[in-house]
Amino acid sequence: MINVALPKGRLGEKVYKMFAEAGYECPSILENNRKLIFENREKNVRYFWVKPSDVSIYVERGAADIGVCGKDILLEYEPDIYEILDLNMGKCRMAVASKKDFYDNTEKTLRVATKFANIAKKHYASKCRNIDIIKLNGSIELAPILDLSDVIVDIVETGTTLKENDLEVIETIVPISARLIVNKSSFKFKTEEIEKIAQGLKEQVELND
Ligand code: PRP
Numbered sequence: 001m002i003n004v005a006l007p008k009g010r011l012g013e014k015v016y017k018m019f020a021e022a023g024y025e026c027p028s029i030l031e032n033n034r035k036l037i038f039e040n041r042e043k044n045v046r047y048f049w050v051k052p053s054d055v056s057i058y059v060e061r062g063a064a065d066i067g068v069c070g071k072d073i074l075l076e077y078e079p080d081i082y083e084i085l086d087l088n089m090g091k092c093r094m095a096v097a098s099k100k101d102f103y104d105n106t107e108k109t110l111r112v113a114t115k116f117a118n119i120a121k122k123h124y125a126s127k128c129r130n131i132d133i134i135k136l137n138g139s140i141e142l143a144p145i146l147d148l149s150d151v152i153v154d155i156v157e158t159g160t161t162l163k164e165n166d167l168e169v170i171e172t173i174v175p176i177s178a179r180l181i182v183n184k185s186s187f188k189f190k191t192e193e194i195e196k197i198a199q200g201l202k203e204q205v206e207l208n209d
Helices: 010-021 052-060 071-077 117-125 160-164 184-189 191-208
Strands: 002-007 037-040 045-050 066-070 082-086 092-099 110-114 131-135 151-156 167-176 178-182
Touching: 002 010, 002 052, 002 191, 010 045, 010 066, 010 191, 045 052, 052 066, 052 071, 052 178, 066 071, 071 117, 071 167, 071 178, 082 191, 110 117, 117 131, 117 151, 117 167, 151 167, 160 167, 178 184, 178 191, 184 191
Parallel strands: 002 045, 002 066, 110 131, 110 151
Antiparallel strands: 037 045, 066 178, 082 178, 092 151, 092 167
């Protein structure tokens, strides 16, 4: 049995569709209930719905053989897994944003609000810029508005949240998309099955391109 951790939510639904189109369907997953585990014995596949930021934990520790999560999570937590395929969905970018009138006084420590402390630290370390990280868990856009921070480092997808809060992107750090990740020992012991799934997904990625 191949255990697959899928990110709960809109991205997860699209990702499941891609697995189904690749031949790994599990119709019971579409039933409207609160169940978290679904399996298709005939296809030897079992899906779990997991909080998106937890997918890499399940995969790294082997509770799931494979999973799908955003590149943002991989850059932030640097889990010890193999990243084997870019699914070319869930596309967005990691960016620095601020109020429109923000002026960066480089003599001062920059106050950076973010959920992605590691990504932000690395980004500013590469520019030798002194920063003070303010770790938040959501609604990051509030921070510069209330003068809790000078800038934010956050995901920008459509740009609507920034626009509606009078903020703007001042720098893109890295493009983000969903990735297929694999537990290292599963890759060793279930190579054939995992490569078959990856190949099926790769064909879907190419078809959707
Ligand atoms: C994410 C991100 C931005 C928003 C960007 O937040 O943190 O707030 O989406 O999307 P947009 O560019 O399409 O507006 P999420 O919805 O995950 O909620 P959060 O506030 O809890 O981080």
